[in-house]
Each structure stands twice: as structure tokens, then as C-alpha cells.
Amino acid sequence: MSKIYPLKIKRRLSPRLWGGKKLEPFLKLPAHEGVEPLGEAWQVYAENHILNGEYAGQSLADLALSLGTDLLGHLSVERYGNKFPLLAKFIDAADKLSIQVHPDDTYARTQEAASGHLGKTEAWYILAAEPGAKIIWGFKDALSKDELRRAIAQERLEPHLNVVAVKAGDVIFNPAGTVHAIGAGIFLFEIQQSSDLTYRLYDFGRRDASGQLRELHIDKALDVADLRPGQHAKVRPKALSANKTELISTQHFAMERWSVGAAEHQSTKLSSFEILTVIEGELELEVANDSYPLVCGESVVLPASLGAYVLRGKAEVLRCYVPEL
Secondary structure, three states: OOOOOOEEEOOEEEEEEEEEOOHHHHHOOOOOOOOOOEEEEEEEOOOOEEOOHHHOOOEHHHHHHHHOHHHHOHHHHHHHOOOOOEEEEEEEEOOOOOEEEOOOHHHHHHHOHHHOOOOOOEEEEEEEEOOOOEEEEEEOOOOOHHHHHHHHHOOOOHHHEEEEEOOOOOEEEEOOOOOEEEOOOEEEEEEEEOOOOOEEEEOOOOEOOOOOEOOOOHHHHHHHOOOOEOOOOEOOOEEOOOOEEEEEEOOOOEEEEEEEOOOEEEEOEOOEOEEEEEEEEEEEEEEOOEEEEEOOOOEEEEOOOOOEEEEEEEEEEEEEEOOOO
16 A cells, blocks of 8 residues: 655745745745746645655656545545646735736636646735735726727726735635736735646736746637626635634635644545645644654645644644535
8 A cells, every 4th residue: 555644845936027035034945046036936736746755756746646536535536637736835926916817627628738737716815915015806897808908908907907905814816717916015825726827918018037028818818807897806714713714715725724832633534635834833743653844834735545643833824625515
């Protein structure tokens, strides 16, 4: 029988022209010296490699193929096959991101099959926001595709966009099709479907490090964009217990925040793997006779068939998984 244990994952760092300086101290990284600052840290992704134990060096994608439900859980396999279905990341936006939209699963399967990606529904948990920080979420008024195309061509899209002020602790839900953008001065955790399908509608005329205008994907964006006025960006968290809060639950993923201050005895379920990410403090994760230290900014994947585990320490933890419909 294959060994089942907590999987520490090698994160993938991504410089972006809008990135900032928060990821290095938060993740205890050396100073980044690239042309563009760090914008994203992909904590858990199918193509990331495992750092510990007998599976070290394998990608999550390969391990999902070999372990199937033991790793993924039966709900995930029923919906997505032996594909690792979620992507967890940190995003540091010192400057605003492009205005963009993502496709749903149907569009991804029919129009982007060669990419191998799912559609992209996502949620943000705001970890820090500078005073006055805002996001873009949907439209102020209903627009036709022709009206939207003209507004982009004439560089007058911004007056039509719905702007939402955000602060630390806010939860934002971006279903596939939602036109959106992270504003300047925001540091967040994102849980999303395993996809990198992003269609840029508008990029404020910015140029990349080589001086070129970044590519727009207007035709595909208009294929998938919800053009109705946006109203419901924020999700109201729900208390589950004295120390656990459900931040969001959708058909694709659920995310909870746990405040760990004493020994926390838990167990995985056969329905889904879990992703645990420490956002404050540090922990010891104990499974049987083995102990795994987890520091701030670290993520670990718990296979569905792992069973009982204990968290010891003082920390704030985000738990993500595939929920029952």
C-alpha cells in the first residue's frame, strides 16, 4: 500500500510588473532582485513539486494520477478525474492589476482544451489593505458587447466599472465570468480552480519590462464576461465554532479560517484532500508518530485518506478543500 502523509510543496514564485515587497518578508525569502517585483507565490498547484518523504521530486499532478482517491478524495475524482483541482496562492499588488475575466469549465473544455486547464472561479481573502484600497468587481451599469468594445477602444472603460472598497478580513467571490481587478495596496490569499486562463479586457495602457504593451484578449473576454451590473462582491463569513469560521463555500471549493491556540484534534475525510496554509504564527502538525513544523506562509496538502492529525501551537490557518455540493 502506498504511504500516505502530509505533503510539503515547493512554491512557485512569479514576478509581475504590479508586484510589491510584501512576499519576501512574509515568506521569509531573500530579497528579490529581478526586473519586476514579486507579485504571486503559487503555494499549491498541480505542477508544483513535493519536498518531503518518498514522493519528494514528484509533481502533485503525477501523484494525483498514481494515488487517485487516496490523495484527492472521492468528490474530487467524481468531478474532475485524477486531476488536482485547486490552486492556492498569495498575491501582493503594489499597483493595480489589469481588468480581466476568466472562463467557466464549459468554455475551458470547448475553447481551451489544449491548455489542460479547468475554468477559473476564485475567491480572495484580504490579508492586508492600505487605506483607500479598492477592487473592481463587475459593472455599474448594464452594457452590450458593442458598447463594451467601444469603451475599451476609446479608453473610457473605467467609468462603467463597479469599484468596491476593501479591508483586511474581507472575502471576495469571483465566479467565472466576473469582470474584476485587484487594486493597488492589497495583499491577499486566493483559492481558485486549477487554471491560468485569464483574458485581459483593459490594462490602462501599461507596458511590460521590455516596453511592450501587454496583450489584450478582448474577443475571448467578451465571449465569457457577465455584462450585468455587479452587486455582490463580498461574502459574509459564517461562524462554525468558537475558533473556526467558514469564509466561503462554493461548488468548487470551500475555505475556512481556524484560530489555533491549543491542541486541535482533526481528521481528514475520504471526500476531499485539505490544503492548510499558515497566515500567522507557527504550528506543529502531528500525524501518528511524525511531526511536521509549519511556519507563517507555508502550505501543506493533507491527502483525503490521511485520517487523524493534531495541530499544536498558536497560529491562524486557512483550510481549503472540495466540499459537498
